[in-house]
Amino acid sequence: MEILKKRNKTPSDDLISQNIPISKEVYLLNNYRWLLLKNQGHIDNQIKAKYNHKLKIYLNTYDYEKMFF
Numbered sequence: 645m646e647i648l649k650k651r652n653k654t655p656s657d658d659l660i661s662q663n664i665p666i667s668k669e670v671y672l673l674n675n676y677r678w679l680l681l682k683n684q685g686h687i688d689n690q691i692k693a694k695y696n697h698k699l700k701i702y703l704n705t706y707d708y709e710k711m712f713f
Contacts, residue, residue, distance in 0.1 A: 671698055676708050
């Protein structure tokens with residue numbers, strides 16, 4: 645029975661069981677995708693910079709936009 649389990653195990657099972665940290669790019673897409681979808685004229689780039697704990701840096705809307713492009 646144990647041999648069958650080892651043989652049927654896929655490589656993705658190992659990846660699922662591990663805690664893989666989310667990359668900076670995936671974090672930006674998950675949390676700031678509205679910057680890509682919103683019209684450029686409606687984005688307020690003058691907002692005061694706030695500290696982002698995930699990226700460990702102060703960023704405003706313009707900085708997030710620069711990270712995408």
